[in-house]
Amino acid sequence: MQQLNEQLLITFECVSAIGTSLQLREMMEHFLKVFSRKMGALASIYWTYDTKTHTYKQLCLNGKKAYQALFVTPSFAAPLQSIYFDQSSGKHLLHVKVGEDWIGLIFQASETEIELIKAIIASFESKLENAVHACKNHLELIEINQTLERRVEEEVLKNREKDQHILQQSRLAQMGEMISMIAHQWRQPLGSISAVAASIKLKTSLNRFDYTTPEGIETSKLFLGEAMSKIESYVQFLTHTIDDFRNFFKPNKQKESVTLAQLVNRTLEIIGKALEINGITINVETRSNHELFTYANEVTQVILNILKNAEDVIKEREIKRAQILITIENEGSWQIISIEDNAGGIPESVLPHIFEPYFSTKSEKNGTGLGLYMSKTIIEEHCGGEILASNTSMGAKFTIKLQEG
Structure with missing residues (x-):
């Protein structure tokens, strides 16, 4: 009865060490530390299966590094639980499969004790697998979110570039239309400047001004002054129009x-x-x-x-x-x-x-x-x-x- 109670207590403490984190390495390091201490393992190791390379990689190690050389990397097709005896060291090596991953444990114990350890592991094996799957799913979700964020950023950048390209095309199209508008805006003042210049030329060529009298000189000055004021006004209008169009396209x-x-x-x-x-x-x-x-x-x-x-x-x-x-x-x-x-x-x-x-x-x-x-x-x-x-x-x-x- 005492042995059963002790076994239940050990099982409870090991189960409590499962699922303490959604980070697989952190969770397994804590579990192996608790399990090794309670079960008397000299060293423990966790191998995780890499689905890309189809190989096993060491994720974490608990215990003295001197024992690491005794561990043999398992194969995917190995039995769910297997015991190896190392003749040179006199140690038992226990392999336990957890989903696609493996736990390796080294014991200085008899085969009877090893069988008891296997029974204890079997009692919480499903919970351990679920915890490992939860960690891996969490990691996969993080990677998916990161990939999604990156893709969203890429698409946003593409859309910005597309909008810039479209804006440039739109501006070029508008500039073509602006040329037509400038022609309409300029036609009247240019025509008026031409008319004023022609009037000055005509009056001058026909000698319409009498420069021999003060009245004639004053009349010519008045006419030329008014003509120049008109030309100046039309030029200002043209200049103002150019500023309007230039400002319109200014970024x-x-x-x-x-x-x-x-x-x-x-x-x-x-x-x-x-x-x-x-x-x-x-x-x-x-x-x-x-x-x-x-x-x-x-x-x-x-x-x-x-x-x-x-x-x-x-x-x-x-x-x-x-x-x-x-x-x-x-x-x-x-x-x-x-x-x-x-x-x-x-x-x-x-x-x-x-x-x-x-x-x-x-x-x-x-x-x-x-x-x-x-x-x-x-x-x-x-x-x-x-x-x-x-x-x-x-x-x-x-x-x-x-x-x-």
Whole structure:
């Protein structure tokens, strides 16, 4: 009875040493230390099976290193428990299989004692296997998470690179459109400069000024002064236009306090003349003039892109009395700008896809399908807002929502 109680106590202490950690090495080192002390093992070792190389590797060793040479690495096909007797040292070597791994134990004991040890091990062998599996599953889960994190980082990097590439393509496409806008903006002032210069040349060649009298000299000075003022005004306009276009493409990543009305005015200074020449009337209704802190230059690009798309559709469908309504209002802490045309709207089959990259309905006109995708990226990812598209009774309506803060 005393021997049974002692055996149960030993078994309980060994079982308590199982599963103390989810780190396999840490857990087995603790278990082997407790088991060796309680069972009188001179040394113990744990081999783990490497599924990649199909070999056994020593994970941990308990006891004097002098005994390490007595251990014989087991094979995968060996019996679940086996006893070896080393003649030279007079020691018994016990091998116990744990899942795919092995425990090796060296004893200075009789075969009867070894059989008792085997019986004790058998009583908690299933729990030991479960603990080993839990450790390995935990390690596998950590590796999966690390792999997943790495793959997520790689995909995020790829998406950033893709967005940069798309942004560059979008910028190049916009620059081509800008050249056309510059031509519209410059045509009138250049024509006016040419007219003033021709007037000066004509009056001079026809000797319309009498330089022999004070009145004639004063008249000529007055005429030339007015002409030069006009030319100077037109040149300033051209210079201002160049600054507008240069600033538009400047990679400005600084936020600034600005109103949506100011952004609309900046945009119309760029595209307004082109819309006017194409017979498109712009109506702006400003119901809110609150400032917001945002990437003004990028929001201007979005407004310009929507207006340019509206212009293209109006021209393509040959809309009479074409008009674009721009409404600025607020809703709580949101500043909202709506841009609505009267070109008939977006086909319902197309509407869900218009913000997808490379989706375009004007391939015959070399549409890149990048403008609205980049507009969505700018508004939602860079500026933390929303951009929506819908159809009204008149045509297409784009709504941009930005936070005031």
